[in-house]
Amino acid sequence: MYSSKILSTFLPKLCKINVGTYVPQRNVQVSIIGAAGEVGANVALLVKQNLKVKKLQLYDDNEKVIGIGYELNHISGGPPVFTYAGDSCLGTAIQLSDLVVMVARIPRKPGNTRYQMIGANAPGVLRLCRAMADKNNHALFAIATNPVNSLLPFATALMFKYGCYNPFKLFGVTNIDSARSRAYAASVLGVSARDLYVPVIGGHSDETTVPLYSNLTPSQFQLDACQGETLTRLVRKAGTEVVNHKDGTESATLAVAWAINEFIEALVDAILGNEVMVHCYTANPHYGTRFFSGPTKIGQDGIIQTSRDLPMSDHENYLLNCSIPVLNQEVIHGEEFVQYIENARRK
Numbered sequence: 266m267y268s269s270k271i272l273s274t275f276l277p278k279l280c281k282i283n284v285g286t287y288v289p290q291r292n293v294q295v296s297i298i299g300a301a302g303e304v305g306a307n308v309a310l311l312v313k314q315n316l317k318v319k320k321l322q323l324y325d326d327n328e329k330v331i332g333i334g335y336e337l338n339h340i341s342g343g344p345p346v347f348t349y350a351g352d353s354c355l356g357t358a359i360q361l362s363d364l365v366v367m368v369a370r371i372p373r374k375p376g377n378t379r380y381q382m383i384g385a386n387a388p389g390v391l392r393l394c395r396a397m398a399d400k401n402n403h404a405l406f407a408i409a410t411n412p413v414n415s416l417l418p419f420a421t422a423l424m425f426k427y428g429c430y431n432p433f434k435l436f437g438v439t440n441i442d443s444a445r446s447r448a449y450a451a452s453v454l455g456v457s458a459r460d461l462y463v464p465v466i467g468g469h470s471d472e473t474t475v476p477l478y479s480n481l482t483p484s485q486f487q488l489d490a491c492q493g494e495t496l497t498r499l500v501r502k503a504g505t506e507v508v509n510h511k512d513g514t515e516s517a518t519l520a521v522a523w524a525i526n527e528f529i530e531a532l533v534d535a536i537l538g539n540e541v542m543v544h545c546y547t548a549n550p551h552y553g554t555r556f557f558s559g560p561t562k563i564g565q566d567g568i569i570q571t572s573r574d575l576p577m578s579d580h581e582n583y584l585l586n587c588s589i590p591v592l593n594q595e596v597i598h599g600e601e602f603v604q605y606i607e608n609a610r611r612k
């Protein structure tokens with residue numbers, strides 16, 4: 266292994282390569298479950314371009330995933346892609362991974378809330394939790410499948426039951442709310458969203474997502490209270506608006522894939538030994554509910570610190586207070602769904 270100093274001294278003379286970011290690293294392996302779907306395939310395309318990932322494993326029940334992997338391997342560079350289709354391959358698709366991301370199952374249709382999707386989507390999460398318990402209980406495990414607010418508690422209860430629950434390594438993927446909050450603020454302020462930071466807390470649904478526009482940074486960018494309230498309404502409704510605009514064909518897939526990839530990039534950096542901050546929904550008792558989303562500090566072994574004591578305006582505090590009972594109900598629904606599924610299977 267060459268040090269970056271040696272490489273940067275010699276390599277530029279030999280060929281035009283920027284080696285400034287060369288980091289000797291362990292082999293990070295990422296698995297995406299549901300990779301033949303609209304979200305999964307787009308996430309896979311982005312992760313294929315992540316030079317820090319050394320192996321990308323794609324799983325889907327649908328054999329279309331084989332073709333997706335075959336095509337992705339035509340992209341120069343990035344991790345080699347391995348594909349797995351069908352139930353019997355699920356264990357192999359995850360067993361040596363450092364990070365497993367669940368984006369499978371059914372997107373909602375116009376008129377549905379995310380909450381209503383639990384019956385359709387919980388069985389897939391259950392199958393993956395069982396596989397994680399059997400084959401890989403050391404990986405960071407992220408669930409993007411909706412309803413995130415209930416499926417993370419559902420997965421927690423299952424992993425606890427299987428004797429392998431690690432609260433530091435289980436995440437709900439909510440980074441799209443952060444991406445949308447930044448994008449809306451940027452369009453009002455006429456700046457790039459990449460230059461803005463807005464903490465977003467609560468859960469992932471029209472009633473529980475609470476962007477804290479009063480904390481917008483850098484501080485030279487300010488929104489007045491009215492702008493903050495308007496953008497908050499837009500952020501909360503954004504997923505539903507995409508579902509409606511796409512006329513029942515699919516829910517958000519592109520910006521969502523971008524946001525999920527931003528989350529994956531952060532977790533890969535964490536796996537490589539860095540401390541990162543990223544928005545996600547995790548076990549967090551600091552706001553009166555067992556699970557809560559917010560900016561979260563993550564390191565190699567998972568969560569270092571969840572969000573707490575974030576300053577907020579009176580209106581944001583009001584929205585948060587309204588969201589807590591809803592979130593608590595969705596958490597309980599997810600936890601109780603374990604029993605419901607088991608009873609249904611026994612019949």
Ligand SMILES: NC(=O)c1ccc[n+]([C@@H]2O[C@H](COP(=O)([O-])OP(=O)(O)OC[C@H]3O[C@@H](n4cnc5c(N)ncnc54)[C@H](O)[C@@H]3O)[C@@H](O)[C@H]2O)c1
Nearest residue numbers: 299301302303304326327369370371372389409410411521
């Ligand atoms: N958290 C978020 O920010 C966010 C954003 C958008 C979508 N989603 C969720 O992602 C999920 C997928 O959405 P989509 O638009 O990609 O749907 P899609 O219908 O395009 O794809 C779903 C894929 O899942 C596969 N699948 C179904 N059950 C499976 C299982 N048990 N194991 C593996 N694969 C399975 C299907 O074969 C299909 O390829 C939905 O639950 C949706 O609500 C989450």
Ligand SMILES: O=C(O)C[C@H](O)C(=O)O
Nearest residue numbers: 373411441504505516517
């Ligand atoms: O809205 C959905 O159903 C998908 C996703 O949760 C989103 O916010 O776009």
